[in-house]
Amino acid sequence: MSELPAVAPRGRLADSDLLAAFLRSRVAMLAALATLLIFAAAAFAPLIAPHDPYDLASLSLLDSLTPPAWRAGGTTTYLLGTDDQGRDLLSALLYGTRISLAVGFASVTFAAVLGISLGLVAGYVGGVVDAVIMRIADVQLTFPAILIALLIDGTVRGLLPGLTREESAFGVLVLSIGLSFWVQYARTVRGSTLVEASKEYVLAARLIGLSPVTIMARHILPNVLGPVLVIAAINLALAIITEATLSFLGVGMPPTQPSLGMLIRVGQDYLFSGEWWIIVFPGAMLAILVLSVNLLGDFLRDALNPKLR
Amino acid sequence: MPVDGGAMTDPVAGDPLVAVEGLAKAFDVSAPWLDRTLGGEGRRLLRAVADVSFTIGRGETFALVGESGSGKSTIARLVVGLIEADRGTVTIDGVAIGRVSMGRASRALKTLRRRMQMIFQDPFASLNPRMRVDAIVGEPMRAFGLARGRRRRERVAALLTAVGLDPLDGRRFPHEFSGGQRQRISIARALASEPLFLVCDEPTSALDVSVQAQILNLLKDLQAERGLTFLFISHNLAVVQHMADRVGVLYLGRLVEVAPVETVFVAPLHPYTRMLLDAVPDLSMSSRDRLRATGEIANPIDPPPGCAFHPRCPLADTRCRTEPPHLLAAGSGFVACHAVAEGRAAL
Numbered sequence: 001m002s003e004l005p006a007v008a009p010r011g012r013l014a015d016s017d018l019l020a021a022f023l024r025s026r027v028a029m030l031a032a033l034a035t036l037l038i039f040a041a042a043a044f045a046p047l048i049a050p051h052d053p054y055d056l057a058s059l060s061l062l063d064s065l066t067p068p069a070w071r072a073g074g075t076t077t078y079l080l081g082t083d084d085q086g087r088d089l090l091s092a093l094l095y096g097t098r099i100s101l102a103v104g105f106a107s108v109t110f111a112a113v114l115g116i117s118l119g120l121v122a123g124y125v126g127g128v129v130d131a132v133i134m135r136i137a138d139v140q141l142t143f144p145a146i147l148i149a150l151l152i153d154g155t156v157r158g159l160l161p162g163l164t165r166e167e168s169a170f171g172v173l174v175l176s177i178g179l180s181f182w183v184q185y186a187r188t189v190r191g192s193t194l195v196e197a198s199k200e201y202v203l204a205a206r207l208i209g210l211s212p213v214t215i216m217a218r219h220i221l222p223n224v225l226g227p228v229l230v231i232a233a234i235n236l237a238l239a240i241i242t243e244a245t246l247s248f249l250g251v252g253m254p255p256t257q258p259s260l261g262m263l264i265r266v267g268q269d270y271l272f273s274g275e276w277w278i279i280v281f282p283g284a285m286l287a288i289l290v291l292s293v294n295l296l297g298d299f300l301r302d303a304l305n306p307k308l309r
Numbered sequence: 310m311p312v313d314g315g316a317m318t319d320p321v322a323g324d325p326l327v328a329v330e331g332l333a334k335a336f337d338v339s340a341p342w343l344d345r346t347l348g349g350e351g352r353r354l355l356r357a358v359a360d361v362s363f364t365i366g367r368g369e370t371f372a373l374v375g376e377s378g379s380g381k382s383t384i385a386r387l388v389v390g391l392i393e394a395d396r397g398t399v400t401i402d403g404v405a406i407g408r409v410s411m412g413r414a415s416r417a418l419k420t421l422r423r424r425m426q427m428i429f430q431d432p433f434a435s436l437n438p439r440m441r442v443d444a445i446v447g448e449p450m451r452a453f454g455l456a457r458g459r460r461r462r463e464r465v466a467a468l469l470t471a472v473g474l475d476p477l478d479g480r481r482f483p484h485e486f487s488g489g490q491r492q493r494i495s496i497a498r499a500l501a502s503e504p505l506f507l508v509c510d511e512p513t514s515a516l517d518v519s520v521q522a523q524i525l526n527l528l529k530d531l532q533a534e535r536g537l538t539f540l541f542i543s544h545n546l547a548v549v550q551h552m553a554d555r556v557g558v559l560y561l562g563r564l565v566e567v568a569p570v571e572t573v574f575v576a577p578l579h580p581y582t583r584m585l586l587d588a589v590p591d592l593s594m595s596s597r598d599r600l601r602a603t604g605e606i607a608n609p610i611d612p613p614p615g616c617a618f619h620p621r622c623p624l625a626d627t628r629c630r631t632e633p634p635h636l637l638a639a640g641s642g643f644v645a646c647h648a649v650a651e652g653r654a655a656l
Contacts, residue, residue: 200435
């Protein structure tokens with residue numbers, strides 16, 4: 001065949017390009033290492049934590065406010081010391097990270113699914129449907145996450161009076177963080193959908209009588225997901241911070257299941273009385289986690305954008 | 310020049326596969342409602358296609374030619390039902406088609422859809438970059454429930470072979486192919502549902518000249534093998550001369566001349582057709598007086614009154630500026646021109 005040789009394959013090469021860029025970037029490798037360590041610590045918390053912070057019976061107020069092991073008065077039983085309840089801070093930290101990450105992943109997933117679906121429909125169907133969805137998105141942006149959290153918390157409590165805070169907190173957090181993040185996905189996906197839907201492969205799919213849902217799911221969705229993954233990576237860090245903020249302000253996780261934000265809130269009360277370890281360790285953990293996830297997201301955004309290379 | 314005054318009748322012997330009758334489509338290009346209301350403007354309509362009728366016989370290739378903006382691609386999309394006509398009907402194999410994408414389709418329409426397919430202009434946009442070639446070619450079979458499992462794989466392999474690709478290419482992605490190879494994949498996909506009627510919307514205009522000939526010959530071979538009927542859309546007159554049995558010349562959404570391909574290229578009647586042909590660089594014609602291509606195609610939002618071609622026409626008179634001409638039988642074809650009808654158009 002005398003036709004031109006095939007152009008360099010893009011899809012497969014992008015993967016190895018990504019790997020090469022990753023191996024070149026020391027920041028990305030460090031961030032990935034830190035993220036992996038924290039994810040592993042959180043995932044295996046029940047196996048590696050020396051105590052069970054949820055088992056209230058094992059707590060003793062006599063052990064409360066023990067300093068870290070290397071300080072005077074500290075013991076090796078409580079490596080990072082204890083909080084005001086006598087809870088082992090290291091164990092609480094591991095479990096807290098676990099909760100923070102779970103809330104982060106769940107809310108980002110919720111926001112992404114909601115935003116991608118609405119963005120696809122808005123972009124593909126267009127017209128009035130598009131206008132209504134995008135105006136709702138505009139209004140949504142004017143509500144901060146904290147307001148939505150309070151609203152949903154109150155509504156859930158009113159609708160299901162039997163529910164305790166322990167049972168409802170996780171759902172309320174995921175719902176409110178998810179609801180305040182979906183707009184970004186919807187806007188991005190809508191834009192890419194408009195571009196893809198006018199391409200001829202979508203016309204070819206319409207020509208053989210595929211339903212709009214099939215066309216959106218099988219043809220358009222795979223072609224608009226690239227930018228969404230970058231947003232999701234960056235949003236994960238944002239969701240963790242938002243969860244910490246909400247818990248710190250008292251609309252998040254209950255004190256019996258402390259997340260990182262809740263631990264920081266508890267520690268704040270003791271900051272000026274000298275028990276600095278209660279706030280410093282969770283604070284440092286949060287900072288390292290958010291920083292490394294953010295750096296990874298930034299790396300992904302730059303590496304996937306050929307114009308920045 | 311013999312001219313009889315009869316209205317356009319069906320020039321194809323026997324029953325045509327495709328019949329297009331009085332097709333019209335206007336696009337709303339108005340400013341948004343709020344701007345329009347505040348600015349005191351009315352709606353603006355772009356008349357892409359105005360009152361177009363033609364028929365295509367079984368096994369025939371009917372070509373539509375015209376400049377950019379003459380409504381060629383709009384007609385292609387109207388004929389396959391990707392966009393809805395404002396007026397007029399398209400009948401394929403005796404079944405009238407409506408809009409394909411939305412709404413419930415009748416049983417007859419569903420079968421009909423199987424029988425008509427389209428080959429697109431841009432081979433880089435017409436294949437889903439995330440799907441493997443065998444999934445792309447097999448999709449019409451899946452959509453119409455024609456073959457599954459092993460049988461589908463065998464048929465995809467046979468189609469790839471038929472368009473000159475290797476069956477093993479099915480495992481690759483579109484980006485691994487050149488433009489010409491992609492157009493072959495596109496043709497294989499169009500053939501997957503065993504169509505009778507193929508609409509080719511400028512299938513070679515995005516390809517290298519050497520590759521163009523290969524694709525055109527492939528289309529001709531497939532037509533002969535499978536008895537396909539083509540609606541062939543192009544702005545390239547050489548391609549049309551190679552492919553077409555009959556040619557329709559479009560100007561500003563109207564057919565100005567419909568004639569067998571020999572007539573159009575040897576003895577064109579309409580001044581616009583003559584202008585188009587004279588604009589083709591040709592060494593053997595170098596001594597001939599050329600009808601110089603002047604002016605631009607008029608704005609379809611605000612078309613000139615009377616004959617739309619009159620601002621560019623050397624033969625235009627008062628009647629041309631006021632009264633729109635209709636397609637009338639002339640010679641072996643049909644022409645919409647007052648000058649031809651009155652015998653003013655001396656060659």
